[in-house]
Amino acid sequence: MVDCLLARVSVAIFSLPKLPTFIPVSVPSVVKYYVSMHSLGILLSGRGSNFVAIADSVDAGRIPDARISVVISNRADAPGIVIARERGLNALVIPSKGKPREEHDREVVTALNEHQVDLVCLAGYMRLLSPWFVRQFPQKIVNIHPSLLPAFPGLEAQEQAFAYGVKVSGCTVHFVDEELDHGAIIVQKAVPVLDGDSERTLAARILEQEHIAYSEAIKIVLEGKFAVVGRRLVAKT
Numbered sequence: 001m002v003d004c005l006l007a008r009v010s011v012a013i014f015s016l017p018k019l020p021t022f023i024p025v026s027v028p029s030v031v032k033y034y035v036s037m038h039s040l041g042i043l044l045s046g047r048g049s050n051f052v053a054i055a056d057s058v059d060a061g062r063i064p065d066a067r068i069s070v071v072i073s074n075r076a077d078a079p080g081i082v083i084a085r086e087r088g089l090n091a092l093v094i095p096s097k098g099k100p101r102e103e104h105d106r107e108v109v110t111a112l113n114e115h116q117v118d119l120v121c122l123a124g125y126m127r128l129l130s131p132w133f134v135r136q137f138p139q140k141i142v143n144i145h146p147s148l149l150p151a152f153p154g155l156e157a158q159e160q161a162f163a164y165g166v167k168v169s170g171c172t173v174h175f176v177d178e179e180l181d182h183g184a185i186i187v188q189k190a191v192p193v194l195d196g197d198s199e200r201t202l203a204a205r206i207l208e209q210e211h212i213a214y215s216e217a218i219k220i221v222l223e224g225k226f227a228v229v230g231r232r233l234v235a236k237t
């Protein structure tokens, strides 16, 4: 009886299909490094100076372990998308004109996922994101705004600040939530308003600070050594 059982078991074992031989392959360290890098997706609609500042920071190592996986514009004529192409980056135009917001957002999110983006950077992206879009990347979407939020949200923030007569303005990099220019603040830079300023000179000095602030903020987010407590981003100890 036992013999019979053993015979059956050995027949079963020997009739198993031949398993493929396992050949250990060593993954080159450069491939491992590339796979472990953070993948940025840039959304823009216009001139793209913040995108260029981010790209320069990535190239210079000021934003370590990161690459720009895709740059997406909702406008075919955005100078920023031309620059992205010239730099050899994946550059996509996904037109938004005439499309319902969420339909367009779904196309953009599909492209971001195809490029395995893990941080979305809005760089002069002149579209409000739908709540659906925001939910796809919780605390993984950042934006830059040219004022010290919560002052002067919305369009033409520099002009609003100038007209109001503030003595200090600046810029804010913040997480994107479902409200306009509202999520938790990551970095702010103050810019004094000088007596001799015009709207144009003030905006230019704010822009210089934007280019510094955005890279600093992306580095902070990618390092992940923070917690958001209420609205406050605080360093983890």
Ligand code: GRF
Binding pocket: 044, 046, 047, 048, 049, 050, 051, 080, 123, 124, 125, 144, 145, 146, 207, 210
């Ligand atoms: C910047 O002022 C940014 O703060 C705002 O849009 C402008 C984009 O400029 N959100 P650019 O296209 O990055 O040069």
